[in-house]
Amino acid sequence: MKTDVEELTPTRVKLTVEVPFDELKPNLDKAYKEISRQVRIKGFRPGKVPAPLIDKYVGRGAVLQEAVNDALPQLYGRAVEETEIFVLGQPDVEVTELDDGKQFAFTAEVDIRPKFEVPDYDGLEVVVDDAVVTDERVEETIGNLRERFASLTTVDRAVEEGDFAVVDLVAKIDDETVEDASTTGLSYEVGSGSSVEGLDDALTGLKAGESATFTASLTGGERAGEEAEITATVQSVKVKNLPELDDEFAQLASEFDTLEELRADVRTRLERQLRMQQLSQARDRALEALLEKIDIPLPEKVVEEEISRRNQQLEQQLQMAGMTKADYLEGEEKSEEDFDAEIAEAARQAVKGGFVLDQLAVQEELGVENEELSEYVVTQAMQMGVAPQQLAQYLTENNQLPAIVSEVLRSKALNLVVEHVTIKDESGNQLDVEAIQRELNGETVQAESEDAQEAPEAEEPAAEAETEAETEAEPAAEAAAETDKPAESDKKDS
Incomplete structure (x- = not known):
């Protein structure tokens, strides 16, 4: 098999593939068997009709077409592998030659990930929010807790x-x-x-x-x-x-005996949350800083798919919130044109981020171990509230494992960037990411589990009446306007 690559644009190529006709023999044999099972010819049982009779009554052309359709996916995959290109999405395939007994040829136009190198990222500096818990924030949190017991x-x-x-x-x-x-x-x-x-x-x-x-x-x-x-x-x-703010309330709303113990625990939890936010910001802003150093072309089709995905996600979240897009735009004080522009820019950044992290994983020769995949599945299952085995089975049956491998690889690549970036808070203090992670390690899961437990219901909680009023479009906006999540559409097809 001979394959030539023509670069149409920096993000799209045309493969021209020539295949000796002999390589189609297994596909031709399979085509004859398949058609033999389908046709009914007097004197022959289904599946036992000889090839010459199929050529006579069905036509050699139908057999060739069946064989070509069967062979194309494998031949295209071989061409992609041999040329070492990273394809995105499905190709536009055209059969250009089918000379019975001599040669078969086809072309395939497909988007590809642009070729580039990730530059040195040592010395990058990013700034994250301070992790300072004010007395006002503590009292606000306790006030919200009082509302739950109203x-x-x-x-x-x-x-x-x-x-x-x-x-x-x-x-x-x-x-x-x-x-x-x-x-x-x-x-x-x-x-x-x-x-x-x-x-x-x-x-x-x-x-x-x-x-x-x-x-x-x-x-x-x-x-x-x-x-x-x-x-x-x-x-x-x-x-x-509202219940009185005293030790009796602390005993009612928590496992603590005094109000001061409750306040201290609230402060600790808020500090932990802010530390986690700092880690998240560090990752987001490290990627943003790296992307600013790189200028690469992006396949418009891939960007459009990412825009569509984000809009669909927003629509679903707005429906769940009982809102329309017009309601959301009014609440955000944005025009539809401004919103669409934000979505488009976020999509471009997401696609670009995916490309950069994929390339970094290649340059640094990163890989994914089975233990890392298992850890990812377990974490996702906990967040979704399903059994890990159930999620693993779903991912396998729906061919989602390659996407999971890509997600884990990108996360490892981003971790590598964060390790080489200088991170400071707004007050100028340099942060040790590993130290913060060690500080939170073992506490995060426990804290989330405790936070998830609902407090005992009061006789007739007033909070129920406020729930609907507080369900606004902010969660939907966050998902639609992400600028740092690597795109999920750029998978290698083979």
Whole structure:
């Protein structure tokens, strides 16, 4: 087999492959057997029809086509391996010659990873946030904990701002009830602004059993954006009662006997979180600093695929949050053009980051051991809440192991960069990444496990009424605007 490579652009090549016809013999034999099982010719059982009769009744051309289709993937893979190019995505293949008994030839145009060398990264310097826990941050965290143990008490008076009103809402358009915009028994914090515009004003001053009607634009459902007449009826009025901030509260909300012990533990946990954030920032900013030193062309098709992936991810997260893209853009005070530009730039950085880390792994001759793969799978399984064996089986059955190997390799390459980068906090203190990792080692998993445990429920927690109001678009924005995650689309096809 002979293969020539023509560089169309720095990120796209054309392979011209010539194959002696003899190399197609195994594929031809397979094609005859396959067609023999499919045709019905009198006097012959399925699978026993001789080749000459298949040529006569089905046609030699059909056999050749079957053989070529069977041979192309393997021949293309051999051509890629022989030319040592790193291909991205699927090729555009065209059969250019099929001379029965003599020769077979085809071309394949495909995107490739650009050829470049990662420059020396010793001496790079990055700055991360300070890991200082203020007294205000500690008190804010304890205040949030108090909210989890708050209870609601019914009062016999008119609704005031800050109260929790249990209300029934009926929305009508042209005297027709809009079912998906109506509800009963809604616990709503008056003044939170977390429902339709005008509800806060309508509820203020009402007593249990009283109603008010107002007009507002619906924010969700099939008739979102349309003006509706909404009637709000108060079932009951409740006030939030916070527990006293004392030793008794510490015993209720934690394993500690005193409030000071609780405060000390909160400070320790916050310091650990900030240390972990410093490590994450160090990795992100080390990669950013390295990328600034490298200028490489990027395959537009790969970038477009990454943009599409990010937009799909954002849409899914917005749907889960019950929001539209328009709601998100309004909350972020961004135009769609600005948002699209940010997504495009983030996608380009992600693709570029993937290329750079892949090349660094090659230059440094990094590899992945079975133990490292197992550790990765176990970590991912813990985060997903599934059994490691179940996740491993899924990855194997769906041919995801090559992608996992690539992810682990990139992580190792990035770790190598971080080891050679000088990291300082905003106050100018130089950080020892390994020391921080040792400090957190063994504590992180335990801390996450403890944080995940829900505190005992109070009689009637007010936090439930606030949950929906706090579910905004910020998590979705973070996933859509990542600029440092290596792209997942640039896998080597063979």
